[in-house]
Amino acid sequence: MDTSFTAEENAFAEEVRAFFAQAYDDDLRARLESSNPTIFRAAVIEWQKRLHAQGWIATGWPKEYGGTGWNDTQSFIYETERAAAGVRDVIPFGLKMVGPVIYAFGTDEQKERFLPKILESDEWWCQGYSEPGSGSDLASLKTRADIDGDDYIINGAKIWTSYAQHADWIFCLVRTNSDGKKQQGITFLLIDMASPGIKVNPIVSIDGHHSLNEVEFNNVRVPMANRIGEQDKGWTYAKALLAHERTGIAGVADSKRGLTQLRELAANEVNAGRTLLSDPLFQKRLSDIEIELMALEFTELRVLASVAVGGAPGAESSMLKIKGTEIQQAIQQLTMDVAGYYQGMLPNDMSAEQLGHDFGSQARQAFMYGRAATVYGGSNEIQKNIMAKAVLGL
Ligand SMILES: Cc1cc2nc3c(=O)[nH]c(=O)nc-3n(C[C@H](O)[C@H](O)[C@H](O)COP(=O)(O)OP(=O)(O)OC[C@H]3O[C@@H](n4cnc5c(N)ncnc54)[C@H](O)[C@@H]3O)c2cc1C
Numbered sequence: 030m031d032t033s034f035t036a037e038e039n040a041f042a043e044e045v046r047a048f049f050a051q052a053y054d055d056d057l058r059a060r061l062e063s064s065n066p067t068i069f070r071a072a073v074i075e076w077q078k079r080l081h082a083q084g085w086i087a088t089g090w091p092k093e094y095g096g097t098g099w100n101d102t103q104s105f106i107y108e109t110e111r112a113a114a115g116v117r118d119v120i121p122f123g124l125k126m127v128g129p130v131i132y133a134f135g136t137d138e139q140k141e142r143f144l145p146k147i148l149e150s151d152e153w154w155c156q157g158y159s160e161p162g163s164g165s166d167l168a169s170l171k172t173r174a175d176i177d178g179d180d181y182i183i184n185g186a187k188i189w190t191s192y193a194q195h196a197d198w199i200f201c202l203v204r205t206n207s208d209g210k211k212q213q214g215i216t217f218l219l220i221d222m223a224s225p226g227i228k229v230n231p232i233v234s235i236d237g238h239h240s241l242n243e244v245e246f247n248n249v250r251v252p253m254a255n256r257i258g259e260q261d262k263g264w265t266y267a268k269a270l271l272a273h274e275r276t277g278i279a280g281v282a283d284s285k286r287g288l289t290q291l292r293e294l295a296a297n298e299v300n301a302g303r304t305l306l307s308d309p310l311f312q313k314r315l316s317d318i319e320i321e322l323m324a325l326e327f328t329e330l331r332v333l334a335s336v337a338v339g340g341a342p343g344a345e346s347s348m349l350k351i352k353g354t355e356i357q358q359a360i361q362q363l364t365m366d367v368a369g370y371y372q373g374m375l376p377n378d379m380s381a382e383q384l385g386h387d388f389g390s391q392a393r394q395a396f397m398y399g400r401a402a403t404v405y406g407g408s409n410e411i412q413k414n415i416m417a418k419a420v421l422g423l
Pocket of ligand 1: 156158162164189410
């Protein structure tokens with residue numbers, strides 16, 4: 030397979046590199062890492078607005094809706110350069126999840142109302158799928174929507190809702206019918222987070238950060254005009270979104286950066302005159318991950334190529350999700366091993382300054398949050414069940 034780029038593609042890579050070097054400056058980088066929620070939210074919006082001004086905010090969207098209309102190679106180059114420069118990906122809920130659902134299944138009014146604000150990052154979205162008791166078995170969800178005139182009245186609760194504390198809107202799956210198969214009575218709604226009756230309760234995760242929440246709905250009134258597609262058919266739209274979500278979770282470009290950083294860290298760890306990087310056992314562990322990552326990258330390119338000619342990512346997205354997240358966790362584990370007892374340090378620890386690095390505490394945080402990767406987007410066990418059914422016919 031010829032994987033070399035044309036002169037034009039190399040020029041595009043250069044353009045992307047130059048843009049990131051200039052637009053993703055150190056000041057912005059620091060604010061994006063801030064633990065202050067107000068500073069973080071404002072920095073995300075500022076960065077996404079800079080991307081929008083450059084015309085690169087909606088990399089997967091068709092041109093007619095304001096996307097880049099890039100081909101797969103351009104998207105691949107962009108993604109590779111983004112990760113290599115340590116540039117944060119956009120918040121996915123508007124741009125990568127509900128946006129594509131709106132332009133694929135929404136009405137003209139919904140497209141006009143919501144898409145520009147997603148592109149401008151003027152409205153922050155979150156995803157209301159999971160519920161207490163309905164995670165893997167998502168179709169068993171119980172949050173109810175009862176019809177009242179031209180509105181639905183929503184009662185129930187969503188959980189693990191990432192960034193609900195920052196969100197202006199939430200896209201939700203709600204139950205509109207309890208007869209028949211559980212998948213058939215679900216409706217896809219767009220709900221204004223400022224609606225009376227919505228309450229957001231924070232959940233702090235094991236890494237000490239607050240990104241997760243429970244969202245309660247008590248008699249929340251939602252206009253029927255905010256329904257995507259047909260009533261009771263929400264499962265179809267939800268599934269389309271999940272396939273794309275899983276493909277994105279593979280995170281190949283970010284794992285490549287993780288490996289590069291790991292190599293640099295191991296090159297700086299010297300014991301008895303030898304670097305850790307030159308240790309044969311360490312090299313073996315590093316190479317094992319590298320080989321898996323290379324195989325994943327080619328698999329992802331193959332899936333993207335089939336999507337480009339009209340295919341939809343089906344069971345393949347489950348495969349990418351499983352391998353991608355296993356590789357992410359393997360990198361996090363090896364980074365923890367390189368950190369050794371430095372992983373016990375606290376962020377900004379004095380001793381970190383004396384040592385000249387604080388990667389120990391960063392490694393620990395990444396490792397801890399990273400446990401979630403094999404759970405979110407549909408757990409890896411569930412992805413294996415999907416593949417067993419769809420690919421092996423079991
Ligand atoms: C960091 C993080 C962010 C998230 N963000 C969001 C969000 O923004 N919006 C949202 O809607 N959801 C979000 N989620 C929720 C996520 O999608 C669910 O956690 C996930 O689907 C698993 O559901 P559950 O937590 O209820 O676990 P359960 O379904 O209770 O599963 C528990 C365990 O049992 C296993 N299991 C369950 N059923 C089977 C089976 N049939 N066969 C084999 N094994 C099985 C699972 O693999 C898992 O290991 C997030 C989760 C995390 C961790």
